[in-house]
Amino acid sequence: MSEAGVAPGSVSNTQAQRSALSDQKMFEVAIQLVNERGTAKTTLKDIGEGAGYSRGLASYRFGSKDGLWMELFARFDEIWSAHLSQYLSGKSGLGALQAAIQAQRDIFTRESGYLRAMYILWYESLGRESDIRASLARHHVIYRRDVQEWIEQGQAAGEVKPDVDAAHFATGYCSTMFGTIYQWVVAPDAIDLDAFFEHFAATVMAAICEHRED
Numbered sequence: 001m002s003e004a005g006v007a008p009g010s011v012s013n014t015q016a017q018r019s020a021l022s023d024q025k026m027f028e029v030a031i032q033l034v035n036e037r038g039t040a041k042t043t044l045k046d047i048g049e050g051a052g053y054s055r056g057l058a059s060y061r062f063g064s065k066d067g068l069w070m071e072l073f074a075r076f077d078e079i080w081s082a083h084l085s086q087y088l089s090g091k092s093g094l095g096a097l098q099a100a101i102q103a104q105r106d107i108f109t110r111e112s113g114y115l116r117a118m119y120i121l122w123y124e125s126l127g128r129e130s131d132i133r134a135s136l137a138r139h140h141v142i143y144r145r146d147v148q149e150w151i152e153q154g155q156a157a158g159e160v161k162p163d164v165d166a167a168h169f170a171t172g173y174c175s176t177m178f179g180t181i182y183q184w185v186v187a188p189d190a191i192d193l194d195a196f197f198e199h200f201a202a203t204v205m206a207a208i209c210e211h212r213e214d
Contacts, residue, residue: 025051026058034117039124069121069132076118083107093153094160104177105197119185144170164208
């Protein structure tokens, strides 16, 4: 302990905690504003002030709106990865695919505001070259690869029909998921998500499962 009774490092720890808190508040305001206005009309000034800080803090912390968007993307990816991992624990093949469908259904409830803001951000980023667009393309490759791997595991275990093209299935699966979210962003009340995911899971299983006669 120092003479002032302050443990070494406690000042820097407190500063880090304050920075983390201010970042979290700015992220929350950014999500709210993107959902209300879209990305073009959301400014770093508004984000900083809306979080209760100076108009320049968001600019200082993130440098630019693209810097903030990339940070939001990274944090959402962490949330989704942790969420999905809970459902996939100990599963592979067909079981992993079924769990992933449930995880996608449940993320609508658990992170609806964040999910909607991210899809607005992603779709609005498609009209220009950007770090967000490049990162999204890389993530799409990972999503398709994971689904393809589950199908191939299911085929190896005799759970999935051998004539199912794993790569094409992965593309169709991801297209359905992204398309469903897009429709939900446009008109949230137009889709009964629980009923849709129940139907989707049943349709997928009927189409790809190897049916064995006892």
